[in-house]
Amino acid sequence: MIAEAFRGYVHGFEDLNKEKMFKKSRTHNRNVAKSDWRTIIGLMGYKSRVRLLNPHNSSRRCSSGMVNAPKGALYECKGCxxxxxxxxNACLNLYLQVEGLSPSLKLFVGLMKRWGGLP
Ligand SMILES: [Zn+2]
Structure with missing residues (x-):
């Protein structure tokens, strides 16, 4: 349904390696094992365009550029x-990758202005 609703859009998915993700709690490992991302990506690619993205630092890089080591649900950049x-923040980084753009403070400010700030 999502692929149909957003036909013509490019959908970005992190190209995750499941085997490297089995390092946390038993519940986390089970959730990772149950997730069938490849099937979801395949179904999305059937009706729309899909781009696999490099997940490296997607959750650590500030969407304005600097790489930090955040903890918790709130991302706080020590640089800016x-x-x-x-x-x-991770979604913004992946969006920039889909568009082929590098994170920068100028770009971040421009996106926030265009989108009317953060919800
Ligand atoms: Zn920053």
């Missing part, structure tokens, strides 16, 4: 002081 939901 950005405070943003950690998942949203």
């Amino acid at each position: 002081g950005l405070k943003i939901d950690r998942q949203l």
Whole structure:
């Protein structure tokens, strides 16, 4: 349904290696094992364009450029002081990758202006 609703869009997915993700709690490992991302990506690719993205530092890089070591749900950048939901920050980084852009403070400010700020 999502592929149909957003036909013509490019959908980016992190090209994750499941084997490297089995390092945490038993519950986490089970959730990773149950997730069938390849099938989801395949189904999305059937009706729309899919791009696999490099997941390296997607959740550590500030969407304005600097790489930090965030902890918790809130991402706080030591370089520029950005405070943003950690998942949203990772999404912004992946979006920049889909568009073939490098993170920068100027680009981040421009995107935030165009999108009307963060929800
Ligand atoms: Zn920053």
